[in-house]
Amino acid sequence: MSEKVARSEELFRHAVELMPGGVNSPVRAFRAVGLTPRFIARGEGAYLYDVDGNRYLDYVLSWGPLIAGHAHPHVVRAVREVLERGTSFGAPTEEEVLLAEEIVRRVPSVEMVRMVNSGTEATMSAVRLARAATGRRRIVKFVGCYHGHADPFLVQAGSGVATLSLPDSPGVPGETAGLTLTAPFNDLAAVEELFRRFGEEIAAVIVEPVAGNMGVVPPVPGFLEGLRRLTREAGALLIFDEVMTGFRVHAASAQGLYGVEPDLTTMGKVIGGGLPVGAYGGRRELLELVAPAGPVYQAGTLSGNPLAMAAGRATLELLDAEAYAYLDRLSARLAEAYREVFARHGVPICVQRVGSMLTPFLAECPVRNFEDARRQDLALFRHLFREMLAEGIYLPASAFEAHFLSLAHTEDDVERTREALERALPRALAQRKREADGSASS
Structure with a gap:
């Protein structure tokens, strides 16, 4: 996917003159991942559409509230x-x-x-x-x-x-x-x-x-x-x-x-x-x-x-027993997709899930507390986030947040995420290696 970001960048430049950091809540600034935040125009089901016309499969869901999906x-x-x-x-x-x-x-x-x-x-x-x-x-x-x-x-x-x-x-x-x-x-x-x-x-x-x-x-x-x-x-x-x-x-x-x-x-x-x-x-x-x-x-x-x-x-x-069972099955599939892709590339990952919220920690298992969470590979996370965004997958812009799923997500969406991971992870690993080599040589 080739993103267009001109309008988001224009809005962000204007926003930083009007609001602290250009946002009304800190993690939205994308500062930890070194990008311009995407300004969202609308949401529908499991998808977001930004002001530049890009479409993203959304695992943030307004940081959790939208368990039914966008605009149900x-x-x-x-x-x-x-x-x-x-x-x-x-x-x-x-x-x-x-x-x-x-x-x-x-x-x-x-x-x-x-x-x-x-x-x-x-x-x-x-x-x-x-x-x-x-x-x-x-x-x-x-x-x-x-x-x-x-x-x-x-x-x-x-x-x-x-x-x-x-x-x-x-x-x-x-x-x-x-x-x-x-x-x-x-x-x-x-x-x-x-x-x-x-x-x-x-x-x-x-x-x-x-x-x-x-x-x-x-x-x-x-x-x-x-x-x-x-x-x-x-x-x-x-x-x-x-x-x-x-x-x-x-x-x-x-x-x-x-x-x-x-x-x-x-x-x-x-x-x-x-x-x-x-x-x-x-x-x-x-x-x-x-x-x-x-x-x-x-x-x-x-x-x-x-x-x-x-x-x-x-x-x-909307949240009856059948809905929770569906969310649990789908979230388990997403967790397994992360584990399988990372295992194929020999990269440590610890996917922890409860119901329809999960986090793929880029670290060895288990993660039991904040100190464990801080030991993950934050450099790899930054590159993986960027590559997944380029694939049209909207993840939390922080390694310390949860992915959320909704009733609007489907098995096809999870499979699309798996395929995006297969493409994005090698690129992210290569970017991290170049970054590390550059730091070592300097």
């Missing part, structure tokens, strides 16, 4: 019906009640839910609630897990922070950062040590039950169960950040897949069907501490926006 007719119809009646009212609507009812029905640990506008809003609100409920200040998070850009979470975060090699963020007061304790993901002994030292001060442990912002890293057996035990014994709360995994990996989210119920759950992405959304929920006695039922204040002008509520509910209506 059922979702579009639901949004259009609401849109014709208005966009926002700053007042309750039936749509938010219906979506809340569906979330509560599907996730046993969630008895009540509060809608917000983003995953960051959801996680920061859940932590505030946990601190209020316990009367404690400290939280525990895991190195490489990303819970949004609120101050307490930008301590050893993954995702775009890792992609851009940024340190813990300037602008976060030391006093705030000092209340966040960290441990390696999947290291229960490290968490036990934190509770031994600070147990009476810890309000909550917040964790991605399947890490997705260092790449897809599943929990090792006993890890989530151990967190549940430790928090209960210490009188702390367990928060599952399911912004990425919520209704993506299982009908009842990751907690349903692994059989571990947290005290609080945060959600986003899928429950908005591609529109801005977030939510936090949990046991009734905890949520009734939130204003106006209780004293913990949190508010939002567009919270429960009827367009997002309609899109989310329409998306969930």
Whole structure:
């Protein structure tokens, strides 16, 4: 495929004069892969079309929300019906009640839910609630897990922070950062040590039950169960950040897949069907501490926006047992395609998958934590991304992110990806070798 990029380059040059780095979210800048970001004109099914007329098979899917694919007719119809009646009212609507009812029905640990506008809003609100409920200040998070850009979470975060090699963020007061304790993901002994030292001060442990912002890293057996035990014994709360995994990996989210119920759950992405959304929920006695039922204040002008509520509910209506089985089969085929192609070329790869999200780490298996993820061949990733984009395959522009599949993807799409990998990998290896030889000679 021969890409045309003139219009994207023109737009990006203009964008950098108007927005920091030319984007409204860092990973979109393509800086880690040394390219100009592609400006997207539209999406349809499993495909994206950019402003230069290029078509790409999309494994980003707006970073996860579009589990039904782009512009699914059922979702579009639901949004259009609401849109014709208005966009926002700053007042309750039936749509938010219906979506809340569906979330509560599907996730046993969630008895009540509060809608917000983003995953960051959801996680920061859940932590505030946990601190209020316990009367404690400290939280525990895991190195490489990303819970949004609120101050307490930008301590050893993954995702775009890792992609851009940024340190813990300037602008976060030391006093705030000092209340966040960290441990390696999947290291229960490290968490036990934190509770031994600070147990009476810890309000909550917040964790991605399947890490997705260092790449897809599943929990090792006993890890989530151990967190549940430790928090209960210490009188702390367990928060599952399911912004990425919520209704993506299982009908009842990751907690349903692994059989571990947290005290609080945060959600986003899928429950908005591609529109801005977030939510936090949990046991009734905890949520009734939130204003106006209780004293913990949190508010939002567009919270429960009827367009997002309609899109989310329409998306969930498509996610029955058959849909999840299809996504699981297709994702397994894509994972196997990566393994087979890399094996034929003698290149190490560790493809880790949970449901319809996966990451092909360019490293030896297993990848259990952020340190393992950082050991992958980032130079090869950069070249492989570029070559796959030239083949018309749109992958995450970061080695620390997940691929996502949708109901719109087909077996033919996976086979097309396999064929693209067969062509792209040798070129990427050659590019990396030339780069390494050039560095050595200089």
